[in-house]
Amino acid sequence: MTNLLSSHLEDRSTPQYFCFSIRCEVCGEFWYSSSIPFxxxxxxxxxxxxxxxxxxxxxxxxxxxMQAAGQEARERFSQCPICRRLVCDACFLICDEMDLCRECAGRMEESGEPVAP
Ligand SMILES: [Zn+2]
Ligand SMILES: [Zn+2]
Incomplete structure (x- = not known):
């Protein structure tokens, strides 16, 4: 999971601040890590x-x-066990049998609650 996250981290750093972003592969929303001053x-x-x-x-x-951003992202992203995509908590559902991303759950008609609405 950490490797998967690191490979998705995009560098948004400036000469003054370090910041990284990750894009949810389902909704396309960007998440930005807390910026850390240089x-x-x-x-x-x-x-x-x-x-x-x-x-x-x-x-x-x-x-x-970057390591800190990876840690932070772990709390907000999950990997869907079916499509293997990296999805944000709003797109990751807690279902009865297995937690899935919104799209896979929809396709299989599984219902569940998002990790973070
Ligand atoms: Zn999402
Ligand atoms: Zn999925």
């Missing part, structure tokens, strides 16, 4: 001569931010 954004803007140093720190912090 700790050296000010210094990096002021000290151009140290660009390589700050770039390295930026990349390191970005890796961590």
């Amino acid at each position: 700790s050296k954004a000010l210094q990096a803007a002021e000290h151009r001569e140290k660009k390589e140093l700050y770039d390295a720190i930026y990349q390191r912090e970005k890796q961590r931010a």
Whole structure:
């Protein structure tokens, strides 16, 4: 699941903030992770001569931010066991026999309640 999530994370980071998004494959809505500020954004803007140093720190912090975004996304996305797509909680239904995405549940006439309405 973590690998699946990581492969769906899109980088929305700016020089000041790290942020990632994931698109639900059923409704197409984007979810954005909480943005995490780059700790050296000010210094990096002021000290151009140290660009390589700050770039390295930026990349390191970005890796961590990406892991945090992956953790956060785990609480909001599920993988449908039938179509294998990554779907948001509003599109993932808790059904009697197995939890399914809205589309698969509809096709099989399973009824259920969304994880998050
Ligand atoms: Zn959705
Ligand atoms: Zn499905």
